[in-house]
Every structure is written in C-alpha cells, then in structure tokens.
Amino acid sequence: MHEALFYQRIEGNKVVCGLCHHRCRIAAGGRGRCGVRENQDGRLISLVYGRLVAENVDPVEKKPLFHFLPGSRSYSIATVGCNFQCLHCQNYEISQYPGRHGGQITGVGRSPAAVVERAEQTGCASISYTYVEPTIFYEFAHDCACLAKQRGIKNIFVSNGYMTAEVVRHLAPVLDGINIDLKAFSADFYQKVCKARLEPVLENIRLFHELGVLVEVTTLVIPGHNDSENELRAIARFLRGISVNIPWHVTGFYPTYKMLDRPATPTATLVMAREIGLNEGLRFVYTGNAAIAGGEDTRCPGCSALLIHRSGFSSQQLALQAGHCSTCQLPIAGVWR
Template sequence: MLVSSDLYKKSSKTQKIRCEICANYCKIADGSTGVCKQHKNINGELFDESYGIVSSLNPDPVEKKPLNHFLPGTFTYSIGGFGCNMTCLHCQNYMISHEYDKNSRGVKITPEEIVENALRYNCKSIAWTYNEPTIHLPFSKKTSLLARQKDLKVIYVTNGYFSDKSLNEVLGFVDAFNIDLKSMSKDFYKKICGADLDVVLDNIKRVYDEGKHLEITNLIINGHNDSVDEINQLCDFVAGELGVDVPLHFSRAFPYYRMNDISPTRPEILFKARDIAHDKGIKNVYLGNI
C-alpha cells in the first residue's frame, strides 16, 4: 500500500526518504525499512508493507485496555498488528512488536471485515492495541472512519510517539486514548525505549487540550522508574498539566524480553504510588497486574 505523500518527504539529492509517520523521522534508503520495519522505500516511494495484516483480533472488555471511564461495561473489538516505533527492553508484547514473522503469523483482513466483526460481537468501539498503532496509520485511519460511520467509537492504546502530522490525522478519527507514560526520566526513554520523553509529554498535552478522552498508564519497574521522586514528578505532570480527573493506571512489571534480570514490581511501591497520586488530588487511580 502506497503511503500518502503527505506523510513522507523525498530527498532531491539521494534516494532516501524521510518518513514522517512517527517522531523517529527515519531516513530510509531505497530497499530498506525504518525503525518500525513496516514502511519500506521502494524506488523513492514509501510503502506500508503491513496494510491489512494483523496479529490479533479479539473482543475485550474496554477496561482491559485499560480504559475505566470510557464506555464502561462495554466490549471493544481489539486489533493488533506487528512492529513498534520504540525499542523498549522490557516490552510485554515483544512477540508481535520486535520478534515476529508476520508472513506466517499474520492474518489478512479488510477494514470492512473488522467493522462487521465488531458489530457482530456487539462491541461499542474498536481499539488499536497490543502493538503501537501509529505505525499502521493508513490502515487504522481507513478502518476507523468506516467504524465511525457505523456509530462505533475508536480507541488508540499508544506510546504517544506521534509525529506532528500523524497526530493531526489521528485526532480526526480517535475518540479515546490510553497513553503509556513510561517514565519521567529522559535517560530512561533514551536508553530503555530509544525515544524522546519531551515528544511524548507534548503529545499527551495536545491530546488532552483537544478534548479527547485520555487515560494514562505507567508500568513501574523495580530499580528503573520506581523512585518516590519520579512517581511524584509523574503525578505532578498529570495533576498540573492535564487535570485531576484524568484516570491514572499504575501497572506491575515482570521479567520479560531483554530485562529478565528484574524482579516483579514490589506491591508496596504500587500502593505507595496510589497514595502519592491521591495526595496530589488525582481522583481516579488504578493498579494493574496485581
């Protein structure tokens, strides 16, 4: 599938393309892909090689996204793909985000079939989840616009690493976001995730300012982002830059992927995080994986 020319730039001097779908802004040589491994430069044009190929299709309670204050008590039709635009060492879904064979494991499906399935299961929404939806923008956009025509709401469960252009598009068809705010440390984002914290924070604020339903998830990892100081910073950001009504989910981490040396998050730090959030005035605080 050829990507819209609005989402990439050609070089007048080389065969490289600058992809502008996410904040990596990959410069892709002819015949190569970017960080997400889903977009390929073919003779100076950018192609989405995953269009219509998914890893997962499943009706879920919307609370599993987690979204506790958006259509509570209903089911959402969850769609997952392959690849990611971050390189998180602790990835909980690395089997579809980093180490996968989409040719043997992938399922081909059309936007129309996804919408039909959602309606058949009596879902009230569709959710782009399990892996980073931003990298599948052409497919998620077409499907989501069809879904909205059938009165289905649209959810993005995302790491928030949008480019300005992709966020402009996504805001036009997504009703609710759960954004994973992994840490308040720039060093954590750089070394653990291969990304820029400031981009994520700016995008979170923009989603909130645009009036979209927003919930925040923070996976607490022993020895990496579990200090009281960092939890205070995160709660200050939510309460001060967003609002005390924005639901905040603290989630427990387990040894996984390239961080098998960690121990499961201590329950007491999750309870402490909840107390800190409540002390900051945040009204809706939840604990996950515990």
C-alpha cells in the first residue's frame, strides 16, 4: 500500500483527489475516475505503485519527441489506468483495464531503483512514462524520475496534460520533456470523446513551457471531428502564441476501440494541417502515421538546411551541431546531445 500525494480529507471520511482536474470526491471504499486511486478509511492509496504492465526500450522518436536527443533510446513504462475515457484509445486494453475487469489491478512489481537500473543496462538516455496517462501513477513516476535525474538519465512524460497546476510545479524540476496530446480545439470534443475539458490542457501547455520543460504537442487528426481548416488553424495559432518553437505533430487516425465509424485520415488532410501550421508561423510541424516525403524532417527555419532526416523511427543528424544549424548558426530549440 502506497499513500497517494495531492489529496485532502473532508467530511464523512471522504477525500478529494488533487492529482488531475477531475478533482474526484471519493467516498470511503471508492475510487477516482482513473480506477487506480482508492479511499481506504480516509487515506487515498495508489493501487498501481510499482505495478508495471509495460516495459520497453523505444526510440525517443516514437513518443513522439523530435527535438529531444534524436536517435537515442528511452526506457518506457506504464501501469494500468487512465483519467480519460477516449473513444479512440489505442491502448485501451491497459488504460481502461480496471473498468473492464471489475476493478482488478494487474502488473509486475518493480522498484524505482530497478527501473533506473534497467534503463542504464539497456543504454537508454531517458525514461518515458507513457502508454497510459502517467499522471495516474504519479507517485511511482516521480520517485523513478528523481532517482533517474541523480544518475544523469532524463525524464519524459507522454501525457494528456490534465494534471493540476500543483502537480505540474511539483513535476517540472525533474522533468526534461513532455509530449502533450492536444486532442482538439473544441470543448464539445473533449466532453463527448474524452470525458474531460479542454481548458486545463491549454493551461498546462503554457505552464510547462513557462517552467522550462521542453514541450512538443501532438494532435491526432480524426475525419469529421477535428480536421476542419478552422480548427487546425486555431490550434496552430494557440501554439504560436506560446512559442513558434513548439514542435507540433499532426498524425493520422486509424479506426480503433469505440471509434470504428470514422475512416483513416487521408494523407491530403495531414499535408494540409502541416501547411496550416507552417503558414501560421510555427517553425516545426511534423506529420505522423503516414508516408509523406519530408514530413518528419527537421529543417532550419532560417536557411532551410536539412538538420535531421527521419525515416520511420530512425533519424540521421546532418546539419545540426551542438543545437545550432551548422550552415547559418541559428540556435534550434530542443534538448540536444
């Protein structure tokens, strides 16, 4: 049993969880929306501390992070559970596991030391907390991140960006990079498709950037839901308003889970989304889940030199040296070797 962080006791042996913006009020014996934080006699307990259901060595480009130690590997971990209920979740078998299995929790026991040691043994430059929303196993992730930082290993969150501001400020000192899913620019989409709200995600993209964490943003472009020119332009303008250097990944959707009524995203839509982002002033816009020539390459926004060429999850650094374009010496935003 591992006591959770970020909660308050209230009347009637209830607790209020302050981990994410759902701020669940949980009666004794109950759990939050994530299904993995339980009120046990007025104490909020993390049921997934150190109980991993996924441990993989991934290329960092798979997160996706394109401006974070390109070509390196990241030790990627997850537990069951999620605070979203996205109809199109690609990892629903683990993210929705408690709800689909009568509240059951599964996973192999690991300590933070074991995770960091495994990352070192496999030559990983970072640890990624990913596959489900990592905020729901925050206590374990934070303990791993603190130890990893001491060992010179960087930390990455792949997140829906729904944690509270208190959590963002607690996490930022040990977090080096985060990819946040900006799933749409519509409150209605977030409510109907994810069972959540848009505004907290926007606030957290701003806050992580302000706190000096490298932020990249991904939008899965779903036909008929968030693929209009107006909505894509609104996302691009929002990101540009924070920084023109935030990389934006516009990726292709494939039917899955409870969203089987939508077709795969046409290549032309992803090309349009990329062009919108670049025309709105973003310096780095990438296409994903589609074979689009040059769509994953990084070019210098000053002289257009090809800095990094990517094919699949492999990358080749060309005109990038010590975080600068070797042709025109322009600094390129990112975390580089």
